[in-house]
Amino acid sequence: xxxxxxxxxxxxxxxxxxxxxxxxxxxxxxxxxxxxxxxxxxxxxxxxxxxxxxxxxxxxxxxxxxxxxxxxxxxxxxxxxxxxxxxxxxxxxxxxxxxxxxxxxxxxxxxxxxxxxxxxxx
Amino acid sequence: xxxxxxxxxxxxxxxxxxxxxxxxxxxxxxxxxxxxxxxxxxxxxxxxxxxxxxxxxxxxxxxxxxxxxxxxxxxxxxxxxxxxxxxxxxxxxxxxxxxxxxxxxxxxxxxxxxxxxxxxxxxxxxxxxxxxxxxxxxxxxxxxxxxxxxxxxxxxxxxxxxxxxxxxxxxxxxxxxxxxxxxxxxxxxxxxxxxxxxxxxxxxxxxxxxxxxxxxxxxxxxxxxxxxxxxxxxxxxxxxxxxxxxxxxxxxxxxxxxxxxxxxxxxxxxxxxxxxxxxxxxxxxxxxxxxxxxxxxxxxxxxxxxxxxxxxxxxxxxxxxxxxxxxxxxxxxxxxxxxxxxxxxxxxxxxxxxxxxxxxxxxxxxxxxxxxxxxxxxxxxxxxxxxxxxxxxxxxxxxxxxxxxxxxxxxxxxxxxxxxxxxxxxxxxxxxxxxxxxxxxxxxxxxxxxxxxxxxxxxxxxxxxxxxxxxxxxxxxxxxxxxxxxxxxxxxxxxxxxxxxxxxxxxxxxxxxxxxxxxxx
Numbered sequence: 001x002x003x004x005x006x007x008x009x010x011x012x013x014x015x016x017x018x019x020x021x022x023x024x025x026x027x028x029x030x031x032x033x034x035x036x037x038x039x040x041x042x043x044x045x046x047x048x049x050x051x052x053x054x055x056x057x058x059x060x061x062x063x064x065x066x067x068x069x070x071x072x073x074x075x076x077x078x079x080x081x082x083x084x085x086x087x088x089x090x091x092x093x094x095x096x097x098x099x100x101x102x103x104x105x106x107x108x109x110x111x112x113x114x115x116x117x118x119x120x121x122x
Numbered sequence: 123x124x125x126x127x128x129x130x131x132x133x134x135x136x137x138x139x140x141x142x143x144x145x146x147x148x149x150x151x152x153x154x155x156x157x158x159x160x161x162x163x164x165x166x167x168x169x170x171x172x173x174x175x176x177x178x179x180x181x182x183x184x185x186x187x188x189x190x191x192x193x194x195x196x197x198x199x200x201x202x203x204x205x206x207x208x209x210x211x212x213x214x215x216x217x218x219x220x221x222x223x224x225x226x227x228x229x230x231x232x233x234x235x236x237x238x239x240x241x242x243x244x245x246x247x248x249x250x251x252x253x254x255x256x257x258x259x260x261x262x263x264x265x266x267x268x269x270x271x272x273x274x275x276x277x278x279x280x281x282x283x284x285x286x287x288x289x290x291x292x293x294x295x296x297x298x299x300x301x302x303x304x305x306x307x308x309x310x311x312x313x314x315x316x317x318x319x320x321x322x323x324x325x326x327x328x329x330x331x332x333x334x335x336x337x338x339x340x341x342x343x344x345x346x347x348x349x350x351x352x353x354x355x356x357x358x359x360x361x362x363x364x365x366x367x368x369x370x371x372x373x374x375x376x377x378x379x380x381x382x383x384x385x386x387x388x389x390x391x392x393x394x395x396x397x398x399x400x401x402x403x404x405x406x407x408x409x410x411x412x413x414x415x416x417x418x419x420x421x422x423x424x425x426x427x428x429x430x431x432x433x434x435x436x437x438x439x440x441x442x443x444x445x446x447x448x449x450x451x452x453x454x455x456x457x458x459x460x461x462x463x464x465x466x467x468x469x470x471x472x473x474x475x476x477x478x479x480x481x482x483x484x485x486x487x488x489x490x491x492x493x494x495x496x497x498x499x500x501x502x503x504x505x506x507x508x509x510x511x512x513x514x515x516x517x518x519x520x521x522x523x524x525x526x527x528x529x530x531x532x533x534x535x536x537x538x539x540x541x542x543x544x545x546x547x548x549x550x551x552x553x554x555x556x557x558x559x560x561x562x563x564x565x566x567x568x569x570x571x572x573x574x575x576x577x578x579x580x581x582x583x584x585x586x587x588x589x590x591x592x593x594x595x596x597x598x599x600x601x602x603x604x605x606x607x608x609x610x611x612x613x614x615x616x617x618x619x620x621x622x623x624x625x626x627x628x629x630x631x632x633x634x635x636x637x638x639x640x641x642x643x
Contacts, residue, residue: 058613
């Protein structure tokens with residue numbers, strides 16, 4: 001069975017490229033465009049890795065991250081934050097809540113794939 | 123206006139009469155006759171030895187064809203007040219200007235006015251530059267534009283890499299990713315154009331630095347946590363035995379050789395330290411937490427000749443001016459005092475256990491509201507952090523007398539913050555804690571917790587002395603505090619729309635607006 005990756009991103013073109021890459025890399029891919037839907041998706045079918053944008057409608061990335069980290073049922077989810085908000089303060093804020101990896105946009109396909117693989121295996 | 127200023131204004135009137143009379147080539151005797159006084163009395167007036175007013179001043183003004191307001195001293199008094207303000211500027215502190223304003227105004231009135239005009243223009247420019255640079259770093263448009271650019275670039279880069287690095291793409295996949303790259307490039311150009319248009323309007327420059335700013339930046343860079351000073355505080359507390367008022371006073375007497383006296387309430391300061399004579403005098407009616415804090419601060423300042431405090435300051439590139447170092451030293455000795463009275467581990471444990479209940483901590487540590495708030499901002503020991511708090515204190519006139527900003531929360535250095543802040547609402551209910559979820563135009567949300575507290579007033583006849591003290595934290599932490607209880611904290615819930623202050627705020631339709639925004643008015 002392939003590893004499930006959830007993309008939480010409200011930019012359809014980025015979702016499309018990432019889905020294409022992850023599918024080719026042998027992952028099972030799901031995606032949602034807002035924070036609330038992301039949590040609902042995780043709770044109905046947990047993913048091994050979540051690629052999470054910070055600026056999202058409804059619940060922002062920090063809120064989603066915090067909800068994941070405080071829900072014992074979701075303890076196994078590895079979270080990769082992928083954001084254009086690359087300021088040190090955002091990174092510190094995410095680290096304070098508990099994040100597995102933090103990447104900024106624009107990203108290189110090779111790097112994000114190796115990061116997702118690392119998280120999926122680790 | 124005090125007596126010396128009045129005397130100065132009078133001196134300007136006499137000189138003015140003499141100058142004008144001479145420029146009209148009129149003798150003292152001729153003018154005296156026309157206004158119905160003796161020449162010798164006029165001589166005294168012109169020599170600034172008699173003050174005059176009323177009908178006589180009016181008659182002299184008429185005879186010299188001078189409007190009354192330029193003679194009666196009102197204009198001069200304003201000028202002298204303005205010059206006094208200039209002389210008091212910290213930038214000019216090293217020049218011996220005190221007391222010379224009236225001389226300048228009397229002898230070189232035009233130059234005195236020129237100085238006032240220049241000072242005003244400089245101050246306005248300074249405010250504008252400050253506001254602009256703040257505005258640029260806080261501007262929601264700029265933040266959003268940069269975010270959109272990076273998002274577009276991310277989409278383009280990813281699609282381009284797929285096109286370049288995948289050998290076996292199907293023709294329709296190829297078309298699809300080429301289309302993504304093209305559409306996103308177009309969007310990227312739109313954002314870039316909008317940015318260029320923005321910078322056409324906006325100008326900014328490096329902003330000038332004041333001692334207050336130097337100390338602010340120092341505290342911000344250090345996260346207002348100083349591990350070395352925490353250990354100084356532990357050493358000092360151990361040297362005192364405990365942190366009671368008696369132990370601190372004994373320590374100061376015994377080790378630092380300081381004579382401590384308590385005096386009955388009288389006019390003047392409530393607390394005075396004579397460094398030369400090593401003598402401390404405190405008003406006996408000061409509240410116990412204040413007395414204890416002042417003793418701890420003095421002990422901290424004197425502890426091992428203040429070597430650790432100096433070391434902290436030397437290690438910092440921000441503190442360049444002597445004034446900034448003086449200010450920083452006071453801030454750091456207060457820091458140590460707080461750490462002596464409220465030991466880190468105990469205080470943090472009590473804070474977390476009580477969910478940051480300030481009133482509980484006040485009782486538990488026999489402290490003042492402000493002391494507790496201040497100590498809460500310092501709980502950033504790696505591995506044992508508390509919630510990161512910012513702090514601001516204002517008086518009833520809005521003067522900012524203390525500020526510790528957070529990385530994303532701009533607190534004004536001078537003048538007013540946003541009138542909607544709980545900081546100001548707290549003045550309506552002194553002693554009561556006021557809380558608020560405040561949302562900034564950038565979308566950032568903060569929990570504000572404020573209380574207006576009483577400071578000792580110098581006399582019954584003087585007004586009540588209230589200071590509003592406010593703690594602020596990222597709304598993400600609000601659920602760890604008792605102040606978040608019962609509030610809707612999710613980003614989808616309504617929050618109170620605020621700004622940082624009117625000059626920087628983009629909410630043009632705000633009912634509380636008192637000043638036009640500096641950009642986009």
